[in-house]
Amino acid sequence: FESNELFAKLTLAFSSQIKTKKDQEAPDDKKATTKKKVKELKVLDSKSAQNLSIFLGSFRLPYKEIKNVILEVNESVLTESMLQNLVKQLPEDSQLSVLGELKDEYDDLAEPEQFGVVISTVSKLRPRLNSILFKLQFEEQVNNVKPDIVSVTAACEELHNSSNFSKLLELILLVGNYMNSGSRNGAAFGFSISYLCKLRDTKSSDQKMTLLHFLAEICMEQYPEVMRFIDELIHVEKASRVSAETLQKNLEQMSKQITGLEKELEAFPPPSDDKDKFVEKMTISFYFAKMAREQYDKLALMHTNMEKQYEDLGTYFVFDPKKISIEEFFGDLNNFRTMFQQAVKENQKRKEAEEKLRRAKLAKEKAEKEKEEKKKNSQMIGIGAEGDETGIMDGLMEALQSGAAFRRKRPPRQMGKPLFYATSRWHRKCTPFFVTFWDAGSSKYLINS
DSSP states (O other): OOOHHHHHHHHHHHOSOOOOHHHHTSOHHHHHHTSOOOOOOSSSOHHHHHHHHHHHHTTOSOHHHHHHHHHHTOTTTOOHHHHHHHHHHSOOHHHHHHHHTTGGGGGGSOHHHHHHHHHTTSTTHHHHHHHHHHHHHHHHHHHHHHHHHHHHHHHHHHHHHOHHHHHHHHHHHHHHHHHTTTSTTOSOSOOOGGGGGGGGGOBOTTSSOBHHHHHHHHHHHHOGGGGGHHHHOTTHHHHTTOOHHHHHHHHHHHHHHHHHHHHHHHHOOOOSSTTOOHHIIIIITTOHHHHHHHHHHHHHHHHHHHHHHHHHHHHHHTOOTTTSOHHHHHHHHHHHHHHHHHHHHHHHHHHHHHHHHHHHHHHHHHHHHHHHHHHHHTOOOOOOOTTOHHHHHHHHHHHHHHTHHHHSOOOOOOSSOOOEEEOHHHHHHSOTTOEEEEETTTTEEEEEO
């Protein structure tokens, strides 16, 4: 992207000052003397100072103003990302203590260390920043934890209450016992939920369908009410994405942060600055600490109820909740639910293809039958040469006896005035209703009534 045009536009738009003609004509040695003197670091190492300088450069606020924003807990300026970076780049407490003692040498310090001098005057700076950051993140933490608890609890209740899913399990057990009759797996009283996903592994003799497709077809045709289990287990998918371990860690972290905030507020010294609103905004004005504790207590109670529901589910389906995680159990159920829906769709497509093939076969057979009938019905009278009168008469008699003569279309009349000659010889041998004529125009014998 480098180009002179780009640099020219930047210079024109963001130049801090415009040099006069006199300044432009100044000698080089004078320009050299006006360069900013680089100050040496006294407390911070170069890497820490550089990172802190980059962070401060993104603020574009005076150091005193940054201090006041923190004291006032001004959430219109303070953001989550800003506080995270500040906590990360903030010098150690020991370094801040040393910098606080260098306030008389403020002008001789590098900019990152000047910021350290200003910010070191804030009492309990790091706990204060962590508490404000927790306040900004609290709603997001609740929104991350609460839906997971609700989803697992609802999924447990749905499984308990779904009579159609129970019927499906009964049908699967019946089919499985019938197929396994005579083997060591026959006459089973139950099976593990994880086996549901293995129904697709058993294929029919012709390899055209699986046991899962068979069960889906049976339910569709004979037990349509069982198909409603798909809509009765709507929270299973969300529950399958919940990690009980992560959920537990998030709640423990939240409890730890609330407890730490409560302790900090109890031991927090009286404000030494009129702008210091930390205690007021955390307790008196907005009751954040109290509200956070109440929210957490509700979440903890919901989580306890969720764990109890899952334990009851383990008793209901006969598995150990401590060995099979929430994510694993509901993951198997969700996979089966998805595979069952897919099997229903594939059955429908297979039936449509079979019906299409059946119709095509019937259409083909009908066409062949009509063709054969047409061939039989369209058998025409063979007429030989003009002198072969015996063959002609034999053909006429055969046509009359078979009835083919009655189904022949009358040929179109010839244009003009053709001559007809009745042959009395043939007339005497024909029936009284038919005579033969010789058409001089086409040189052929015709049959007429």
